[in-house]
Amino acid sequence: MLILQSISYTHPNKDLLFSNIDLNLNKYQKAALIGNNGAGKSTLLKLITGTFQPANGSVFTSSKPYYIPQIFGQFNHLTVAQALQVEAKLKAFKEILNGEANEENLLILDDDWTIEDRCFAALAYWKLQNLDLHQKMETLSGGQKTKVFLAGIAIHQPEIILLDEPSNHLDAESRQLLYDFIQHTSATLLVVSHDRKLLNLLDSVYELSWHGIKMYSGNYEFYAEQKQLETNALNLDIKSKERALRQAKEVARETLERQQKLDALGKKKQEKAGMPTIVMNTLRNNAEKSTARIKDVHAEKTDNLAQELTQLRQERSATDKMKFGFDNAALHKGKILFAAKDLNFGYGAKMLWEQHLTISLTSGERIAVKGANGSGKTTLIKLILGELKPQNGMVQRAGTQAVYIDQDYSLIDNQLTVYEQAQKFNATSLLEHEIKIRLNRFLFAKDYWDKPCAALSGGEKMRLALCCLTIANKAPDMIILDEPTNNLDIQNIEILTAAINEYEGTLLVISHDAVFLEQIGVSGEICLE
Incomplete structure (x- = not known):
């Protein structure tokens, strides 16, 4: 059981984030916590764990919650065992086996004789069977770090689990393991996520906003209908x-x-x-x-x-306020933009793909690039853009204009202000007030114009990239998106979806978000193995 009563939180600079938040989770309940970026979802989870203290109100939990945070490199200095909070027990276990069965080691182990076996079994479930418990977290990919914390659930077997964007960085196979766990666990769950497939597995939705918190007694689909x-x-x-x-x-x-x-x-x-x-x-x-x-x-x-x-x-909603005005791509549908026969690339002597790739992209297509983490999806994009030269095979490119929007939004120059970034795409000499009107349409009000791009969130950078494309006035022949929904809240995913659906050019997308791919009308796929 989890109860929040009249919770208020104030930032260290004295700014009020939210106030009078009430939330009750019953045993076995599986609930989503959603809201726009900045609403305070992650903060609310940290208040529940005791990491942060509320300005007012009280938190009651029937047992200690297990918390899976978003991964931002804050655990890189830890080993896998330290991140899983089992290092002391494993050390005591090993020392006891080596004959040091003293009172201190026995107290630390606390009769948990299966701790090592549980660690190996839990890591194996998440396809991390080759991971060394003493390996540093900094050596792992984002997806592997997330799976380490997910493995901790089976190790600690908590009654209450708090998950903050657990499907971020997971490939399709790992996401399916997560979905299976959520469906079958008997633990009480509170999940912050923008993954709508995951949200549909939960039985209630709490929406956090500047109004407060509101409960919807159904999954995300029910919430969306309401x-x-x-x-x-x-x-x-x-x-x-x-x-x-x-x-x-x-x-x-x-x-x-x-x-x-x-x-x-x-x-x-x-x-x-x-x-x-x-x-x-x-x-x-x-x-x-x-x-x-x-x-x-x-x-x-x-x-x-x-x-x-x-x-x-x-x-x-912001989606209703926004005006995209994407121009149509000039190329006629069906023109071959990129073709490759027996394409392959390697880092060192080993080739990325067991079978050479033979692919073609034609104007007007919407193609998803799919594959497990490490299968070479981003490498394929760089080959298509001409940033890398193939080590095997032949490629043919049409003289087309392509825009690549990667996970880090490199299209945005962090050295510029928001207004300067918009001006950089002003190919048709729009007047200053016209650029500012367009920035307003994409939710960049006056107080944003002189803000450095480096200070923007992922969702804000995505909106600014879309705004720049509308200011450029001419739609690119091809837009390439690399995991575009990672770290975006649902509002910004809806904005991105609406913008992409107005675009009539060629679209190439790397994404594990099945709902997003369906909503933007992907008609084909390139599968990498």
Whole structure:
């Protein structure tokens, strides 16, 4: 059981992240925790583990949670055994076997005589059977690091498990192992993830936002349906409020015109009646006050409606606000952009692929490149782009413009500000205010324009890359995406999906995200072994 009551958290700089968060997880419940980047999902998990302390509120857990963090290199200095928190037990176990069965070693081992066997079995389940427990974490790939922490579940057998983006960096086979575990475990789960296939395996969704936290009693598909209903209702509210504001302005205009006509008519009658100047001044002042009161009443009404409309518009999703305006690629469909026969490449004497590759890419295709970690997917991209020369086979390239968006968003120059980066793609000499309008469309408001690109999150860099492509005005003939959804929240994945679906050129995608590949209409694949 996991209970959060009135939890608030304040950053060290005194900025409030969230307040009054209540969350209850029952035994065996499997829940997702979703929200936009910066909402505080990872922070909430760290509050549950006790790594961070809340400003207010309390955390109760029926047992110690096992936490699988996002991997950012913070564990590189540890060995695998240290990362798994079993080093002391393994050392005591070995010393006891070597005849040092003293009180200290027996106390540390705590009768856990199967610890070494459990470690080997757990690592083998995650296809890490050749891993040395004394190997440094810095020698492992991102996927291997994630699987080390996942192996810790079988070793420690916790009742409560917290997972922060567990499918990041995992290949298709490892993701399937993760999905199988989630389906069959009896542990209580709280999972932060943007992997929609994984989220559909969970029985409830908690959405964390600046409003607070809201629960949806179903999997991600159910959540998405409910959000769509909420969005439809919101759009109806916006249209209704826009109509009411137009009508209020029209009534205000008509009322004011009618009052002004009455005032003018009254003035003429007064002049004809030959009233004294002092009386006419009094009547004129009264008329002006009456007109001012009418103006104030209608101004207050229209201002209130305008504020309500602004608030409603702010609640709209970023995808609804954004305008992409991708130009069509100029190449006719079916033109061969790249062809290779008996293609292969090697680092050293050994070739990457057991069978030489014979492939072709034609204009307008949407192709996924699939393969396990280390199968040479990124190498193939570099061969297609001409950045590497094949060590075997022949290649043919058409004179096409390709844009490569890799996992590190190298398209973005970290030395530039956001505005300078956008200006770099200004091939058609757009005016400054036109560039800033486009930046606003991609959620880069005024306070972002002078911000260094190096300070942007992965999702922000992705949005800026898309914005640059729209500023360039001419769509590239081919866009190549290398694991584009890694480290993006669901909102930014939806933005990327909407943008890609407006693009009509050739698309080549490396991704293990099956839902993303389906939504962007991938029609073929290149499988590497």
